[in-house]
Amino acid sequence: MSAERRPDLAAMLFPLGRALVALEEPILAEHDLGMWAYAVLAGLGDGPVRTQAALAEAIGADKSRVIAVLDDLQARELIERRPDPADRRVRLVSLTPAGRRLRDRVQDAIQHAEQRYLEVLPAGDREAFLRSLRTLARAVRAGRRTS
Amino acid sequence: MSAERRPDLAAMLFPLGRALVALEEPILAEHDLGMWAYAVLAGLGDGPVRTQAALAEAIGADKSRVIAVLDDLQARELIERRPDPADRRVRLVSLTPAGRRLRDRVQDAIQHAEQRYLEVLPAGDREAFLRSLRTLARAVRAGRRTS
DNA sequence: GCGCATCATAGGCTCATGCTTACTGATTCA
């Protein structure tokens, strides 16, 4: 047991991630949302409003790539983009009520679908798994900042 | 607690995966290995020999994309590619002793680096997390086959 | 007021990926 030969983390995480994304795709397609669009909606949920560059970085997207997504979401009245009265260089991005509703609906559907995967885990492990994932995700975000 | 608002699994898995890959890259570069090359070396470890198409599918790569990788690994005498005497259409791919040594060395280095991430988890959760990951990764592989 | 930094935006460039087609040699089956 000294040298437990487990597969590398990345070797297990990536197929899992791909499978999860494949799970999300049909759900997002139903609501005419792309991955990035959904990432924006979900990312806006955490904080109330923010600046666009920060939003892009928060969801791990390229600054220039997010703009087209925001344009589309704005045209569909799912988000609002207003110039900050305090600093008119930045745009305050916020969810509209419709955007909030859509995000909730999609997120519910996705998390319901995810249950199918989580069900293969014993209840105790499932708890610990989700807790660990959140801890690690937070650590990654923190690491990005300091490095 | 009825509606626990956790982030979607994919939203946590993907940044983690990216961070893990970023962790591996410098280690692989030290040994002149690309991601796919390492995936092949690691993938060959499980079974003793196999057919190329099966290998490609096992590591989630495209059949045509793997060939160049195999060519390179073979040129460096890390793998062996021999026609199967039983069915001369297929090539039996196997690690050479040098290939096995390299894979072990790299895998040790990678898993050592991964510890830095796992350390943020309490010991009990870490166990459950790794166990869950393996279970889920297996479930994904199984799901790919049946669907 | 002037120069420098910052934000949003736009465009382009490169690369890896996934997908597709075609060709060759080998096998299997009718």
Next chain:
DNA sequence: TGAATCAGTAAGCATGAGCCTATGATGCGC
């Protein structure tokens, strides 16, 4: 024997991601 199938190989194409630069508008320190 002949036809269909299959593994490996090679090449091409479309897509999307990351990255880098430029521009216009604004804010801030000097």
